[in-house]
Amino acid sequence: MHCASLVVLLTVIGIAIAQNPYTTKYxxxxxxxxxxxxxxxxxYIKCLMDExxxxxxxxxxxxxxxxALESNCSKCNEKQKNTTxxxxxxxxxxxxxxxxRLTKKYDPQGAYKHRYQQETNSA
Known part of the structure; x- marks a missing residue:
């Protein structure tokens, strides 16, 4: 029983950590x-490209x-989503x-690029 409680606790902690929003510091x-x-x-672009x-x-x-790309900015607050x-x-x-260049590096299969293009075109 003690082991099962530990597994549940670790699962809850893992979910809480995974859902933590991004910092609002910036x-x-x-x-x-x-x-x-x-x-x-x-x-900024050079930074992102490791240049x-x-x-x-x-x-x-x-x-x-x-x-943020993978999760569709699910941890972003409203301001971060608008800025993005x-x-x-x-x-x-x-x-x-x-x-x-950025999409080739961060989205080589083009999955997120297509989604964001559709979203920004409809906005």
Whole structure:
């Protein structure tokens, strides 16, 4: 009986950990300012592509991006979801080469790219 209780407890802890939302520490970063500044945006892209150094924000993004793509941003708060859509729309429309490079790295089968393209086109 003790072993069964331990298994249940570990399962509950595992589910709680898996559902933890992403940090809100960087929610107040001015994304519009970044998107308007080609040099800064390029530096973030280089960070994500392992071609340059990362800021703390870039490291956090790089760490959470694969999970956020896979889970359809299920751990994102509303602000993070809106910011994600804004950035994706910007990259798709204004930085298509960078969008293609990022999707090749983070979505080589194209599963998430297709889903996000549909979502941003319908928005």
């Amino acid at each position: 929610d107040n970063v001015d994304v519009d300012k970044i998107l308007k500044n080609d040099r800064v945006l390029t530096n 340059g150094p990362c800021t703390p924000e870039g490291r956090e993004l790089k760490k959470t991006l694969p999970d 859509e804004k950035v994706i729309r910007h990259l798709m429309n204004k930085r298509t080469k960078d969008w293609d």
